Amino acid sequence: MLLAKYNTRDVPKSxxxxxxxxxICDTFTHLKCEQTRKNINSQKGFSASIECCDMESxxxxxxxxxxxxxxxxxxxxxxxxxxxxxxxxxxxGSTKNSQDDKHVILKSGDFTLCRNLSPYAVEIENYxxxxxxxxxxxxxxxxTNPQQIPTGLKFQRSDPFSKIVxxxxxxxWQARDQGLSTLQINSLSETTLSLLGTLLNANAIAEPLSxxxxxxxxxxxxxxxxNLHRSDLSILEIAHNANVTQRYISRLFKLESxxxxxxxxxxxxxxxxxxxxxxxxxxxxxxxxxxxxxxxxIEHFNRSFKRQYQMAPxxxxxx
Numbered sequence: 309m310l311l312a313k314y315n316t317r318d319v320p321k322s323x324x325x326x327x328x329x330x331x332i333c334d335t336f337t338h339l340k341c342e343q344t345r346k347n348i349n350s351q352k353g354f355s356a357s358i359e360c361c362d363m364e365s366x367x368x369x370x371x372x373x374x375x376x377x378x379x380x381x382x383x384x385x386x387x388x389x390x391x392x393x394x395x396x397x398x399x400x401g402s403t404k405n406s407q408d409d410k411h412v413i414l415k416s417g418d419f420t421l422c423r424n425l426s427p428y429a430v431e432i433e434n435y436x437x438x439x440x441x442x443x444x445x446x447x448x449x450x451x452t453n454p455q456q457i458p459t460g461l462k463f464q465r466s467d468p469f470s471k472i473v474x475x476x477x478x479x480x481w482q483a484r485d486q487g488l489s490t491l492q493i494n495s496l497s498e499t500t501l502s503l504l505g506t507l508l509n510a511n512a513i514a515e516p517l518s519x520x521x522x523x524x525x526x527x528x529x530x531x532x533x534x535n536l537h538r539s540d541l542s543i544l545e546i547a548h549n550a551n552v553t554q555r556y557i558s559r560l561f562k563l564e565s566x567x568x569x570x571x572x573x574x575x576x577x578x579x580x581x582x583x584x585x586x587x588x589x590x591x592x593x594x595x596x597x598x599x600x601x602x603x604x605x606i607e608h609f610n611r612s613f614k615r616q617y618q619m620a621p622x623x624x625x626x627x
Contacts, residue, residue: 410460451505
């Protein structure tokens with residue numbers, strides 16, 4: 309069941325990063341790992357470990373490492389021998405996962421999926437631990453349509469069913485050394501895949517928008533952008549302006565894997581970020597910029613901004 313186990317503590321510190329790159333390329337998948345500039349220190353070395361197990365239906369690994377940037381590029385992809393889906397389940401610390409111009413921040417209990425045949429990157433700011441499930445596309449076809457699997461989407465532990473899937477994955481990992489029979493391991497793996505398939509089907513990528521839907525969405529977005537400064541902007545008013553129902557607007561944004569409220573928040577944050585960096589708004593306090601972009605609470609603005617840009621507005625402006 310155990311496929312491989314590596315730990316950089318077994319080699320001299322000056323060779324640890326090179327050893328780690330060899331280990332993940334040969335054992336896990338073709339990747340490149342680089343230490344972040346602020347953490348480069350040959351005397352300190354690079355702490356990382358990986359343990360890979362065969363769960364019959366998929367491969368399960370536990371990865372730990374110091375701050376670093378892990379990337380999978382086209383040259384790595386060209387060496388792939390199979391098409392797999394990688395599920396990144398954060399168990400300690402946080403990471404920024406990027407693929408197809410989509411970025412998600414994972415914290416403990418969250419997970420996302422990425423395709424091994426497309427470039428992706430994982431930014432690790434501090435020491436972290438992650439469980440990675442490497443699932444062959446052919447195995448997923450029994451439970452969902454692989455073409456409709458949403459990559460770059462964060463499944464949060466706060467969502468009840470996402471938590472069930474995450475817990476099942478952890479149970480599968482914890483069962484690796486409990487002396488289960490092959491039949492029991494396979495049954496546990498299939499249960500995990502079945503739960504994952506149910507979750508993915510509920511979040512499947514929708515069909516492309518029709519010309520009519522794109523027209524309505526354009527009207528809706530234009531009205532929103534013209535009124536971002538208003539904290540009282542409501543979906544009811546947006547629907548009335550576009551001469552459609554609130555339910556129809558919700559359906560339009562769902563086709564883009566978001567919601568009307570999330571779109572409004574993201575646009576307000578983008579405008580606020582531009583204003584923080586613009587010399588034209590240097591005379592304004594941060595609280596003024598927050599209120600001018602439609603936020604009615606500085607606390608809400610600070611929390612949302614930090615979640616989006618991984619730093620406080622004050623630090624962002626200084627940067």
